[in-house]
Amino acid sequence: MNPERYAKGAERLKQMKNTSTIGSRLRDVSPDLDGYIKEYAFGDIHSRPGLSARDREMVIISALATLGFAQEELRSHINMGLNAGLSRQEILEVFIQLSVYAGFPAAVNATFVAKEIFAERDAQGIDV
Amino acid sequence: MNPERYAKGAERLKQMKNTSTIGSRLRDVSPDLDGYIKEYAFGDIHSRPGLSARDREMVIISALATLGFAQEELRSHINMGLNAGLSRQEILEVFIQLSVYAGFPAAVNATFVAKEIFAERDAQGIDV
Amino acid sequence: MNPERYAKGAERLKQMKNTSTIGSRLRDVSPDLDGYIKEYAFGDIHSRPGLSARDREMVIISALATLGFAQEELRSHINMGLNAGLSRQEILEVFIQLSVYAGFPAAVNATFVAKEIFAERDAQGIDV
């Protein structure tokens, strides 16, 4: 692996105030897949200047809600989206908009994930 | 159908400078489906205040690229996204970001649709 | 929102003897998404005369089983399908037919949802 790109990705996740345990749970079974997430997904791509972190999270949340099967990743990116400046209302609005393109079940299921995240953040006293 | 909501949706499409022929080609075979696109998709949803038109198009483009099979709709929304203030570079950046979540084939195929739209707009002297 | 279309959708859900809690759980986080389900999905569309309620549920169950990720919605529509006149055998037959087009995993997973619904209805003394 490439320590510099890995460190850049890990730093980006820290900036995004990532709290997901996906990375640590992945590391002991497939350290290289964890490595590529740090290096490629966050070091190379998420850190690019062409879109704001807030816009990137809007794009990612839209893709994950459309895929439909990636609920843990959606959970992680709703948190990062809120940390990056998306409001709760904007995230709910994304799912209302997606009802048209990905269908209501995808929109509803994503909204239920958001509901859980909002409750968790409320319980932790995080007011965004 | 509901003439007021239909008119609101048609007006929204006009504001977005829609040039797609999906509506007119749909109208003579399934006028009601065309009607629901105007009423629900654009009259009710796309016209909502919670997100800017530019953000809505970013969400829609992300969903359509992820679905992978909706190339004509993607073509129409890349055009509307550019009309709503997304730059060409931002749209290409959306697809680079999606390579991580929807995979490279979805990202590449969406980029090829964008390439065609950019060429068409160049040929029409549209410089955004 | 539109109270008349909302009422029509809520009435349709009542006619279908809907027992799903999706609507109530959605209402406190995204009342507008719940609203569009009532207004558009059930008020505008499900209430249309062009297909019987039984046929609509057959179509919906086929779509949900094919999507593969919408198990809670599938659960709700298997119930409504049975309430609308589909027999248990017909629902199982739909999934056998879908093995050809959506693949065996989609067919099997949908059958397991049906199995749970049938057991719940048995426990409640509902004999269809």
Place this chain on the structure above:
Amino acid sequence: MNPERYAKGAERLKQMKNTSTIGSRLRDVSPDLDGYIKEYAFGDIHSRPGLSARDREMVIISALATLGFAQEELRSHINMGLNAGLSRQEILEVFIQLSVYAGFPAAVNATFVAKEIFAERDAQGIDV
């Protein structure tokens, strides 16, 4: 392969007045895949008594429209659905219903396939 099941499937396709060339184009490259379509898809499954041919086609059309990428198969089954007693209006209604679950792009693209089939049948003087 199994000649009896193959013959049963071929007979079923004939009863459905299948005009698709999928089988013949498949036969010279992968005769066994063509064989399994005859044997399993049509000999074993489509011929089962549990659902009418009309209902089976409604299920299949719903699945294919939801998959989104199977336009040639959709074309073939819209034809068989019409031959089995589904009306043109019912097929268009299926796609209106699917806008809710599979999203508008899937519904619109399926409707365009139906439009082509209706035109072809008109040109051939087939009035259903």
Place this chain on the structure above:
Amino acid sequence: MNPERYAKGAERLKQMKNTSTIGSRLRDVSPDLDGYIKEYAFGDIHSRPGLSARDREMVIISALATLGFAQEELRSHINMGLNAGLSRQEILEVFIQLSVYAGFPAAVNATFVAKEIFAERDAQGIDV
């Protein structure tokens, strides 16, 4: 159903040292769907000579990870793949390779299923 093809499929599953309970749980609700899995999926197809059992499982695991929604089937086929000669490292490598085509969420979720299987096999003293 066809007792000979059923027996052949059941025998194949036994050779693969299948431990999944999908079949037995399916049998009491939809014995015919269980029958087609034995007859078609394992009797006709998995038993064909054209690819080794190890290669078939690599193909199946790739398809299931890409679908994203078929985690129980993936669990069953990771076990059969290991029984057929795929190493744990090869299975993890398949998911690393899939990150490029199906996206990271599909790859990560499949890796988490593999992690569970590896732990179960360790607990049972199975060292492959």
Place this chain on the structure above:
Amino acid sequence: MNPERYAKGAERLKQMKNTSTIGSRLRDVSPDLDGYIKEYAFGDIHSRPGLSARDREMVIISALATLGFAQEELRSHINMGLNAGLSRQEILEVFIQLSVYAGFPAAVNATFVAKEIFAERDAQGIDV
């Protein structure tokens, strides 16, 4: 971009005797996406030692056929798979196996792509 990883990916594509024009057509619209395909998809991942090139292509072909919408990428990887030692019969067998998991339409459409590739290679006097 990273010249070393880019060169490694370009070299890998050359070893695989890639003839697809995806890269060159991508380069003038989104050079960075082309760059990540070279760097990440082929430089980092496809070049890893954990699986043979033949096995990687079998995995990729299975994923692309399952996605259903990635026909140009499938075309490119059927060619690379044949160059890496998969026989034509093995590729057709992969699609027969996938009929069970991804459904017949995905299997049939992939087989038609293979048929075109085989004809092109015959026309070019390539006998594998």
